[in-house]
Amino acid sequence: xxxxxxxxxxxxxxxPSGRLVGAIPxxxxxxxxxxGYLLWNAIPVAVGFCVLPLLxxxxxxxxxxxxxxxxSVPITYSLTAGTSQVNVAPSDLLLxxxxxxxxxxxxxxxxxxxxxxxxxxxxxxxxxxxxLLLLTFVHFSSKDVLQTAQRFELFLLPLVIGAFAATTRRExxxxxxxxxxxxxxxxxxxxxxxxxxKNPVGQMIANxxxxxxxxxxxxxxxxxxxxxxxxLILTGSRGAIGAAVxxxxxxxxLQESRMRPLLxxxxxxxxxxxxxxxxxxxxxxxxxxxxxxxxxSQGAYALAIRRQYAADARQLIKNHxxxxxxVGNYETGSPADLTxxxxxxxxxxxxxxxxxxxxxxxxxxxxxxxxxxxxxxxSLRLAPAAVGVxxxxxVHGLVDVYWVRGTPLLGWLLVGMACGELARVQRGRSVxxxx
Numbered sequence: 001x002x003x004x005x006x007x008x009x010x011x012x013x014x015x016p017s018g019r020l021v022g023a024i025p026x027x028x029x030x031x032x033x034x035x036g037y038l039l040w041n042a043i044p045v046a047v048g049f050c051v052l053p054l055l056x057x058x059x060x061x062x063x064x065x066x067x068x069x070x071x072s073v074p075i076t077y078s079l080t081a082g083t084s085q086v087n088v089a090p091s092d093l094l095l096x097x098x099x100x101x102x103x104x105x106x107x108x109x110x111x112x113x114x115x116x117x118x119x120x121x122x123x124x125x126x127x128x129x130x131x132l133l134l135l136t137f138v139h140f141s142s143k144d145v146l147q148t149a150q151r152f153e154l155f156l157l158p159l160v161i162g163a164f165a166a167t168t169r170r171e172x173x174x175x176x177x178x179x180x181x182x183x184x185x186x187x188x189x190x191x192x193x194x195x196x197x198k199n200p201v202g203q204m205i206a207n208x209x210x211x212x213x214x215x216x217x218x219x220x221x222x223x224x225x226x227x228x229x230x231x232l233i234l235t236g237s238r239g240a241i242g243a244a245v246x247x248x249x250x251x252x253x254l255q256e257s258r259m260r261p262l263l264x265x266x267x268x269x270x271x272x273x274x275x276x277x278x279x280x281x282x283x284x285x286x287x288x289x290x291x292x293x294x295x296x297s298q299g300a301y302a303l304a305i306r307r308q309y310a311a312d313a314r315q316l317i318k319n320h321x322x323x324x325x326x327v328g329n330y331e332t333g334s335p336a337d338l339t340x341x342x343x344x345x346x347x348x349x350x351x352x353x354x355x356x357x358x359x360x361x362x363x364x365x366x367x368x369x370x371x372x373x374x375x376x377x378x379s380l381r382l383a384p385a386a387v388g389v390x391x392x393x394x395v396h397g398l399v400d401v402y403w404v405r406g407t408p409l410l411g412w413l414l415v416g417m418a419c420g421e422l423a424r425v426q427r428g429r430s431v432x433x434x435x
Contacts, residue, residue: 017089058101063170070180074182118160124366139326148328150196154407154412166417171421175218179211179212182205218424227396232273308337309333309339324355371387380425386417
């Protein structure tokens with residue numbers, strides 16, 4: 001059943017009686033009174049009470065919900081900063097809401113539009129998920145459970161939501177929302193760094209550039225490149241810039257047709273990047289071109305700190321080579337020399353520290369097998385973007401934080417979309433064959 005039919009079934013076939021309609025004003029008045037009382041006594045409860053009707057309404061607007069999800073992904077601010085064991089960004093809430101929508105859709109229709117959609121990536125996802133759950137039982141605590149749940153939310157839930165968006169032909173709403181939000185972020189961030197740390201912000205912008213390059217449907221938004229490309233350079237994130245280059249190469253490698261328009265887009269992006277670099281202050285140019293650790297500049301000192309992060313991580317892995325310390329329990333370094341951290345800024349070292357060498361190997365298998373699976377779909381519209389963004393975020397994750405709010409979401413959403421697009425095409429062919 002189509003998404004439009006779902007909305008009709010879920011919301012419009014139930015006609016309220018006249019008595020119920022007449023009670024609406026009284027109900028609204030009572031709700032307002034209760035909200036006022038809660039606001040006076042407990043602001044968080046009041047906010048939740050007032051937002052709840054909006055969330056219920058969003059269940060009947062899947063396209064709008066996906067648009068809001070796309071808009072929220074680049075917002076990395078945690079709503080629970082300093083008050084919880086896990087960080088919760090706006091995208092986390094919308095991911096959970098979208099997941100609930102998919103569950104409701106499956107229950108009300110006694111079937112799921114996702115049936116078989118994620119089969120191409122079944123093996124890599126299952127093997128990593130199994131080890132993730134095993135680690136939770138080995139290192140069992142409330143913190144481990146919460147951190148494991150969030151890890152699933154950062155890769156498995158986006159896969160499911162992406163597949164749902166593509167099978168119901170709503171994927172463009174999410175991608176456009178992401179592109180719009182990231183363009184605003186690229187425009188504002190140089191003047192308001194409080195919107196996020198440069199490395200995740202840089203990767204968000206790099207991913208948006210890859211969408212412009214890889215997805216032909218987004219060519220009407222091509223002018224955003226004049227904001228995104230300078231915005232990426234101005235973040236000063238060497239990892240994000242390098243990741244964008246890797247992503248573009250991956251997109252070019254997967255492109256089977258229409259190579260000339262793609263090359264034109266790549267040339268435009270490269271020209272904008274070089275022009276922006278030439279106009280940068282010398283200090284920022286030096287930072288971008290500094291690749292050796294040391295103490296002579298800010299860029300060199302940052303690399304020196306990363307080297308110490310890696311050394312501390314290897315020592316921790318040596319002490320816990322088989323079962324690690326558990327997901328979310330990584331902590332090394334000393335505040336005295338500014339090396340205290342909860343992430344070694346290398347996703348492979350983090351995986352090995354959290355769950356041992358087997359867990360690191362499982363993560364490598366997750367990425368490699370997923371890339372191979374999507375590579376086989378390269379004739380599909382979204383496959384190049386999926387491989388490009390997934391590869392870019394993983395490459396950046398080798399020199400920075402990977403499992404963090406927002407960063408891995410778009411890559412896994414796109415992988416889910418590619419799988420959903422394949423399922424949609426195959427179902428169309430089977431219908432044609434029957435006809």
